[in-house]
Amino acid sequence: MSDALKRDYQLCEEIGRGRFGTVFRCFKPSTGETFACKSIDKTLLTDSTDRQCLETEPKTMLLLSSHPNIVRLHDVYEDETHLHMIMDLCDSKDLYQQISRSPLAENDAGALFTPLMEAIAHCHKRGVCHRDLKPENVLFDRWNRLKLADFGSAEWFGDGERSMSGVVGTPYYVAPEVLEGREYNEKVDVWSAGVILYIMLAGFPPFYGESAVEIFEAVLRGNLRFPTKVFRSVSPMAKDLLRKMICRDVSRRFSAEQVLRHPWILSGGQTRGVTDLT
Structure with a gap:
């Protein structure tokens, strides 16, 4: 896990899981706010399309995050094996x-x-x-x-x-x-x-x-x-x-x-x- 991520956030329980990663509830001690952390395992991305998605998603979210009805991206961290995206916590029923x-x-x-x-x-x-x-x-x-x-x-x-x-x-x-x-x-x-x-x-x-x-x-x-x-x-x-x-x-x-x-x-x-x- 990224040292910067561990410094800024405390990861809590798992709240979701997908093909390439896991979503955790996380806590930011400096502000007392809770967020969702989507952690994508880069070692599972075996083809160019999957790797392109890894690059596209954070860039797209940053471009669109100003809208109140789009999940906002707050922070991005990357280490050798994972990409971590800190996003709005949406824990009600989809x-x-x-x-x-x-x-x-x-x-x-x-x-x-x-x-x-x-x-x-x-x-x-x-x-x-x-x-x-x-x-x-x-x-x-x-x-x-x-x-x-x-x-x-x-x-x-x-x-x-x-x-x-x-x-x-x-x-x-x-x-x-x-x-x-x-x-x-x-x-x-x-x-x-x-x-x-x-x-x-x-x-x-x-x-x-x-x-x-x-x-x-x-x-x-x-x-x-x-x-x-x-x-x-x-x-x-x-x-x-x-x-x-x-x-x-x-x-x-x-x-x-x-x-x-x-x-x-x-x-x-x-x-x-x-x-x-x-």
């Missing part, structure tokens, strides 16, 4: 845990989805595409503030002229153009966010299967449906927004800024008496 039992009412979904889209729009304004949006990467701090996390798969697209490539993401949430092996732009995040909203309102994903291959096939078909039994109580305005986010035609798919200007977002999911879908 979005997946909050929505896995039952769908949300529209106003509750709106209250969560709006800050998520504001975080995504902030990323896109800074030229960053997250590329792995899913409920497990939407965290909450002790004050229940939403925090977008995990930028290990993020890609910089600069001024919007540069397209991206590479199959990145999680089966239920990945956009079809990614699976097709085509070049793509930051609107892949909008597709993924639309899938998250669909799950919030329905309690299940729009495209599913018994295996990753079956899920990918359903995503590629892109046949968006709103089963009457479930969506009877969902407003036309919410369904309109979903159609404009989960849209196979990328040229017609909304941008993050367009999503934030949609009436459903502007109403905070309070749809009673609101019928304008322009």
Whole structure:
């Protein structure tokens, strides 16, 4: 462990574990504050893509940390075997845990989805595409503030002229153009966010299967449906927004800024008496 890290922070119990590292609760004696320490084992990074992620994540987080709905990076330490990132502590239930039992009412979904889209729009304004949006990467701090996390798969697209490539993401949430092996732009995040909203309102994903291959096939078909039994109580305005986010035609798919200007977002999911879908 880095001597500088041991000098500045006290590492406490493990609170999470991933493919390449472990997350610990940590304490800063000089201020009395608690944080999360993500410790990545560099010896497990066997290919160039993994090593690139190691370089990308802290740089991306530093670029985006000013936004209140993005996990903030406070310090970075590195030694021979590990990279340690000191971040906001988000030890409340993540979005997946909050929505896995039952769908949300529209106003509750709106209250969560709006800050998520504001975080995504902030990323896109800074030229960053997250590329792995899913409920497990939407965290909450002790004050229940939403925090977008995990930028290990993020890609910089600069001024919007540069397209991206590479199959990145999680089966239920990945956009079809990614699976097709085509070049793509930051609107892949909008597709993924639309899938998250669909799950919030329905309690299940729009495209599913018994295996990753079956899920990918359903995503590629892109046949968006709103089963009457479930969506009877969902407003036309919410369904309109979903159609404009989960849209196979990328040229017609909304941008993050367009999503934030949609009436459903502007109403905070309070749809009673609101019928304008322009």
